[in-house]
Amino acid sequence: MLKYTFLTLCLFTLCLAGCEESNIQLATEAGIDAVKAITLSEEAVQNMARQSSAYADSQHSIAPADNAYAKRLKRLVGNHHQEGGIDFSYKVYLAKEVNAFAMADGTIRIYSGLMDMLNDDELRFVIGHEMGHIAMKHIHKKLQLAYGSTAVRKAIASINSTAGEIARSQLGEFVQVLIGAQFSQLEEKEADDYGLTFMKNMGYDTGAAVSALEKLSTLGNDHSFLSSHPAPGKRAERIKLQLEGKLSSTEEQKDGILNKFSKLLVVAQEKLLAVITWAKRFL
Structure with missing residues (x-):
């Protein structure tokens, strides 16, 4: 029986050797980060996400409902407040910084500097992209990694039940690490594909996905937005090929x-x- 098992493994290994290297990398990249992450319960993830969102909001000037930026975001968002059992919460940070981020609890925050840079459909793609990070649980992984890399881990008690409360003195460091943590290339591709599908389903201009990324590529490599959302130029080229039918999506691959x-x-x-x-x- 051991001989048969060994033979099976050998045959399977030979079969895998015939697969393209890029495909194998695509299939395994997500697992690499998962090994690094510390496992947290869903309750713990949601609790820490809510606390982090509240802290981030407290550190920024939020556009009131009668503000032009808030009105524009409300118009762009429309009825996209729930999808796949996720409740999304949108707000505008009044800051010249070109940035946007999402949290595992459905929080999506757009900086007014980014809104100044992009037209309506380009912003819709960014919103769909951030929705993708939440829906595909990329944010969960970022939160786990941030939790494992900061002193917050020592400050949280009973995470298997209520996840405890994060001390305010620890929140600043935690949120900074969480927002600044870089998504993997695979995660960015998946979120781009999610955003592109969102655009197609809603009848928006899919070409805006390309132009949005091309505009973002003009930012310096050391820009804070690109530190967490890398290689917008390459991603624009990839989406362009998809729209031309020359490349399949990550899901299709x-x-x-x-x-x-x-x-x-x-x-x-x-x-x-x-x-x-x-x-x-x-x-």
């Missing part, structure tokens, strides 16, 4: 990889059964 693995496993199983049948003749 993953489906293709799974289909390929399934077919390879069937072939490996058939070869193994053939070897076992042949070997039985000599037993």
Whole structure:
């Protein structure tokens, strides 16, 4: 039996060797960060996200309802306040900084500096992109990594039940790490695809996804927004290829990889059964 198991592993390894390197990287990149993250319960994640959102709001000037920026965001958001069981909360920070971020509790914050830079459909893509980070739980991973890299971990009690309260003295460091943490290339691609699908489903101008990223690419490499949302120029080129039908989305690529693995496993199983049948003749 050990020989058969070893043979199966060998055949499977040979099958994997035939897959493109980029596809294997695409399929495994998400798992690398997951290994680094400290596991937190969903309750703990949501509790810390709410506290972090409240702290971030307290540190910024929020556009009131009668403000032009707030009115514009309300018009752009429309009825997109819930999707996939997630309740989204939108606000504008009155700051010249070009930035936007999301939290695991559905918080999405847009800086007025970013609103000045982008037109309506370009902003809709950014909003859809941030929605994607939440829906695909990229923010959960960022929160776990931020939790593991700061002193907050020592200040939280009973995280398996109520997750405790984060001391205000610890919140500043935690939120700074959380907002500034970089998304992986795969996560950015997935969020871009989510935003692009959002644009298509709502009938918005999908070309705005490309122009939005092209505008953001003009920011310096050391810009705070690009530190957490890297390579907008390359991402713009990627979306352009998708719109031209020359490139599939990450979801389609993953489906293709799974289909390929399934077919390879069937072939490996058939070869193994053939070897076992042949070997039985000599037993």
